[in-house]
Amino acid sequence: MTRPHRFGRRLLLASAAATIALPFLEAFAPGRSARGAIPARPPRFIAVYLPNGVVASAFTPAALGPLLADPDEPDKKLPPTLAPLGELAARVSVISGLSNAPAEIDGAGHHATGTAAFLTATTARRSDSAPQLGISLDQRFAQEHAHQLAFPSLQLGVDGGGHVGDCDNGFACAYSRNISWAGPTTPLPKLTDPALVFDLLLAGDDPDATQIERARRRALRSSVLDHARGDAAALHAELGAADRHRLSDYLDALRQLERRAQAPAPRCDDAAAFDPSYTDLTEHVHRLNELIVLALRCDLTRAVTFMLGNSASARTYPFLGVADAHHDLSHNAGDPDMIRDLLRVEAWELSCFADLLRRLRDAEDGEHDLLSGAAVLLSSEISESNTHSHRGLPVLLAGEARGAFAPGNHLSFEPDTPYARLLLSILRALGGDDDHFGDDGDRPLEGL
Amino acid sequence: MRPRGAALALVLLACTPEEPGPIRLHRLSRAEYTNSLRDLLGVVPTRAAELPADDPRHGFDNNGDSLTLSPLLLELIERSNDHTIAAALDPSAPHRASLLACDPAQLGPRACARALLDRLAPRAWRRPLRREEQEDLLARFDAALTSGADFDAAIAHLLHTIFTSPYFLYRVERRAPIGERQRLSGHELAARLAAFIWSSAPDDLLLAAAGAGDLERPERLDHHVRRMLSDPRAAALVDDFGGQWLHFRALDHVFKDTSLYPDFDAPLRDAMREEAARFFASFIAEDRDLRGLLTADYTYADPRLAELYGVPHPGGGGHVRVDLSGAARRGLLTQAALLSALARPFRTSPSLRGAWIAQNILCAPVAAPPPGVNPNLPEEPDPARDRLNAHQEDPACASCHALIDPLGLALENYDAIGRYRSHDGGALIDPAGRLPSGLTFQDPLELAELLADDPAFPRCVVERALTYALGRGLDADDHAAADAITQQLEDRDYRARELFVLIATSDPFLSRAEADPEDTP
Numbered sequence: 028m029t030r031p032h033r034f035g036r037r038l039l040l041a042s043a044a045a046t047i048a049l050p051f052l053e054a055f056a057p058g059r060s061a062r063g064a065i066p067a068r069p070p071r072f073i074a075v076y077l078p079n080g081v082v083a084s085a086f087t088p089a090a091l092g093p094l095l096a097d098p099d100e101p102d103k104k105l106p107p108t109l110a111p112l113g114e115l116a117a118r119v120s121v122i123s124g125l126s127n128a129p130a131e132i133d134g135a136g137h138h139a140t141g142t143a144a145f146l147t148a149t150t151a152r153r154s155d156s157a158p159q160l161g162i163s164l165d166q167r168f169a170q171e172h173a174h175q176l177a178f179p180s181l182q183l184g185v186d187g188g189g190h191v192g193d194c195d196n197g198f199a200c201a202y203s204r205n206i207s208w209a210g211p212t213t214p215l216p217k218l219t220d221p222a223l224v225f226d227l228l229l230a231g232d233d234p235d236a237t238q239i240e241r242a243r244r245r246a247l248r249s250s251v252l253d254h255a256r257g258d259a260a261a262l263h264a265e266l267g268a269a270d271r272h273r274l275s276d277y278l279d280a281l282r283q284l285e286r287r288a289q290a291p292a293p294r295c296d297d298a299a300a301f302d303p304s305y306t307d308l309t310e311h312v313h314r315l316n317e318l319i320v321l322a323l324r325c326d327l328t329r330a331v332t333f334m335l336g337n338s339a340s341a342r343t344y345p346f347l348g349v350a351d352a353h354h355d356l357s358h359n360a361g362d363p364d365m366i367r368d369l370l371r372v373e374a375w376e377l378s379c380f381a382d383l384l385r386r387l388r389d390a391e392d393g394e395h396d397l398l399s400g401a402a403v404l405l406s407s408e409i410s411e412s413n414t415h416s417h418r419g420l421p422v423l424l425a426g427e428a429r430g431a432f433a434p435g436n437h438l439s440f441e442p443d444t445p446y447a448r449l450l451l452s453i454l455r456a457l458g459g460d461d462d463h464f465g466d467d468g469d470r471p472l473e474g475l
Numbered sequence: 476m477r478p479r480g481a482a483l484a485l486v487l488l489a490c491t492p493e494e495p496g497p498i499r500l501h502r503l504s505r506a507e508y509t510n511s512l513r514d515l516l517g518v519v520p521t522r523a524a525e526l527p528a529d530d531p532r533h534g535f536d537n538n539g540d541s542l543t544l545s546p547l548l549l550e551l552i553e554r555s556n557d558h559t560i561a562a563a564l565d566p567s568a569p570h571r572a573s574l575l576a577c578d579p580a581q582l583g584p585r586a587c588a589r590a591l592l593d594r595l596a597p598r599a600w601r602r603p604l605r606r607e608e609q610e611d612l613l614a615r616f617d618a619a620l621t622s623g624a625d626f627d628a629a630i631a632h633l634l635h636t637i638f639t640s641p642y643f644l645y646r647v648e649r650r651a652p653i654g655e656r657q658r659l660s661g662h663e664l665a666a667r668l669a670a671f672i673w674s675s676a677p678d679d680l681l682l683a684a685a686g687a688g689d690l691e692r693p694e695r696l697d698h699h700v701r702r703m704l705s706d707p708r709a710a711a712l713v714d715d716f717g718g719q720w721l722h723f724r725a726l727d728h729v730f731k732d733t734s735l736y737p738d739f740d741a742p743l744r745d746a747m748r749e750e751a752a753r754f755f756a757s758f759i760a761e762d763r764d765l766r767g768l769l770t771a772d773y774t775y776a777d778p779r780l781a782e783l784y785g786v787p788h789p790g791g792g793g794h795v796r797v798d799l800s801g802a803a804r805r806g807l808l809t810q811a812a813l814l815s816a817l818a819r820p821f822r823t824s825p826s827l828r829g830a831w832i833a834q835n836i837l838c839a840p841v842a843a844p845p846p847g848v849n850p851n852l853p854e855e856p857d858p859a860r861d862r863l864n865a866h867q868e869d870p871a872c873a874s875c876h877a878l879i880d881p882l883g884l885a886l887e888n889y890d891a892i893g894r895y896r897s898h899d900g901g902a903l904i905d906p907a908g909r910l911p912s913g914l915t916f917q918d919p920l921e922l923a924e925l926l927a928d929d930p931a932f933p934r935c936v937v938e939r940a941l942t943y944a945l946g947r948g949l950d951a952d953d954h955a956a957a958d959a960i961t962q963q964l965e966d967r968d969y970r971a972r973e974l975f976v977l978i979a980t981s982d983p984f985l986s987r988a989e990a991d992p993e994d995t996p
Contacts, residue, residue, distance in 0.1 A: 258641050345733060
């Protein structure tokens with residue numbers, strides 16, 4: 028195994044005198060060392076969100092223990108919905124028994140609260156004017172382990188805006204469209220266009236420009252941002268608390284742009300081969316999966332969230348022979364035709380997830396593959412689609428998170444074990460020392 | 476004060492009204508950003524389409540509370556600024572000359588930069604610049620030149636600085652003393668007016684009026700509002716207010732079962748949206764009685780849509796005004812855009828249609844189905860009326876559906892893409908019904924007449940427009956103002972332009988209140 032490439036304290040002191048010519052960030056930004064090498068196996072997190080829950084009977088394995096057949100049980104088969112995982116199931120655990128109690132509310136709005144609590148395990152405030160939630164897992168992780176990157180985190184999805192008017196029974200649309208929250212009032216919108224994602228990730232200096240020209244452009248950009256910060260400081264003095272908060276979002280965004288303006292252009296070998304075009308939904312998802320792997324492989328980001336549809340998605344899937352809207356199907360009251368259609372959608376969703384895992388497995392990460400260094404979570408805003416419950420959520424956890432997890436099994440916890448404990452476990456597996464997460468993540472789960 | 480309409484009283488609500496907090500920092504919506512840049516630089520900022528959609532609240536995506544800003548958004552704004560500024564300064568750009576209006580070889584680069592700054596920055600920041608702000612910006616222009624940038628690059632830098640500033644990206648309003656209602660300053664009002672009527676920045680006339688204190692004089696304010704309504708930029712009221720209130724924006728995301736509705740392709744969908752937009756625009760352009768939105772016997776159709784409606788089209792390619800007097804169609808409730816958006820992919824949905832009318836035409840909030848209720852009715856029997864009988868049997872459903880169902884069933888003669896039909900699955904459709912008020916109707920056209928006569932309708936129009944104009948949910952004072960505006964609107968024969976004039980000159984629009992003690996610094 029290659030040694031992680033790190034700047035030790037001794038090295039730092041010894042070379043202090045010699046670093047004047049090398050801008051600080053150029054020397055220390057991960058993935059951008061002089062050799063262009065990426066520090067081996069930084070922690071990585073991906074969350075995949077499915078709208079509208081799943082049909083549990085086709086998702087949950089009948090027995091506990093290994094998911095794949097082994098000499099003891101040569102006839103063992105994956106449940107129908109998980110079948111697209113195939114051999115990849117050895118790198119995935121199915122976790123049963125978890126409940127996201129903070130998503131439970133009186134009255135309607137379960138899609139909104141479940142989506143809001145998906146990565147926050149926090150109860151969403153019922154408000155169309157002033158939504159309030161908590162920080163999401165990917166953001167907490169990015170704060171600790173990726174804040175110095177050009178893209179501390181990346182938010183992706185296949186649905187953009189789309190909703191007109193109210194989203195879910197008095198809950199703001201922000202809850203239904205975003206799963207990443209930088210803070211209680213700061214949802215992070217997602218990108219849907221692969222070409223745009225690629226441009227943003229790898230947009231850099233003009234390679235034809237001279238050093239002097241590049242330096243000048245960088246200085247001009249810094250001047251723009253510096254001026255904006257000055258204006259914001261002048262404004263700040265005259266605002267109330269709520270608006271100061273609003274302005275601090277602006278200042279945070281400025282800081283991030285400034286960091287990027289200072290850093291050298293991102294580099295990623297073989298990225299030029301990426302073709303962002305797609306002709307159907309499946310290809311759209313595959314292009315985004317490809318970008319996730321590209322961004323992780325080149326350490327452009329370490330935290331990615333991916334919504335395979337907005338909350339309570341009403342998408343139809345004509346290419347699967349499903350003419351009805353997904354959300355309508357989820358209210359099936361046991362209708363066998365509707366369940367058949369739902370299962371087609373869910374198997375397709377799992378094939379998208381399998382595509383992502385396959386790409387992660389096939390990407391090198393030092394002597395390992397990317398999947399072994401990552402924690403990849405898949406779940407939904409509700410459990411059994413028909414009941415809109417937040418108890419017994421469908422949960423998959425893939426990847427070894429650098430040895431923290433040993434996937435390949437069906438695990439089951441006591442009914443109503445807080446889902447937040449899983450989120451806390453993931454946070455800790457990624458290197459965090461948090462002892463609490465969300466409303467009810469009081470301790471990590473054992474045996475993952 | 477007029478009664479609020481019988482229909483309203485019978486709907487029971489489960490929601491608690493929220494106290495909307497005052498906003499003093501209002502980030503430009505995507506539409507406001509796009510239009511401002513377009514109007515200031517003379518080129519369409521095509522990359523603004525990459526900005527994520529703003530989340531709607533209270534029915535509109537210009538709601539101050541939902542207009543947050545993430546690093547990604549600022550990055551995309553920067554990207555769009557870069558691209559748009561480069562396009563505006565391109566030597567072949569048609570507006571380059573009017574944008575610069577100065578020859579640096581003759582007058583010197585600094586004089587040209589100053590002229591540009593004087594002309595453009597006050598509109599971008601929606602107020603005059605302080606002297607030190609001007610000097611600071613010019614110093615940055617100088618520094619760019621000194622660093623070796625050419626004139627164009629230094630001008631681009633100046634523009635970039637102006638459009639990245641929070642003074643451009645946020646509308647800023649002063650705080651009022653706690654517990655008091657305070658009139659906006661002239662420039663704050665100009666910014667609100669431009670956002671409301673144009674979804675854009677103020678023009679020079681408006682800024683000059685603000686600077687001269689003209690907007691404090693009611694007759695001058697009235698003059699400017701009417702002037703703005705006649706300006707082509709008022710098309711934003713159709714796209715942003717009309718498109719969201721009357722739902723035709725939703726068409727972008729409507730899916731249909733293509734085997735059942737093979738005609739529902741992109742051109743037809745575009746034609747539907749265009750119909751709804753032109754129809755709404757005609758009310759503003761011709762200052763029509765707003766109640767005609769529900770009863771008008773004309774619409775705008777291209778050949779595809781005319782065929783769908785079974786009305787003659789005079790020929791030619793595009794949309795023309797067509798007469799509906801011989802057809803079973805009147806007003807927006809019978810337009811394909813709304814009928815398609817409020818239907819399932821494979822069939823109609825009387826509940827969706829009925830609930831939409833209750834909420835957006837009568838402003839009667841409708842609670843969601845109670846928990847534990849399966850809102851799916853059996854697929855059989857046809858027609859829908861027989862299926863919907865289940866609502867009346869369950870008291871938990873009946874309270875809301877007593878209003879929703881007759882409204883929705885009245886539109887059953889229009890299928891999931893708005894085509895007229897007399898039968899559903901072999902059964903004759905009976906659109907007749909009775910409203911909770913006891914009023915009865917025989918068909919959708921009679922229902923449209925009843926709704927147009929219901930005092931809840933104009934009150935609802937005012938409520939939606941005021942919510943949009945203020946960019947926030949309404950509080951008790953706003954509702955009182957909406958009552959007063961509704962009365963005045965009746966006195967002015969419900970003329971469409973009068974609606975916008977009355978709102979732009981109303982107390983909530985002209986002032987701000989400081990209520991939230993948490994907001995004290």
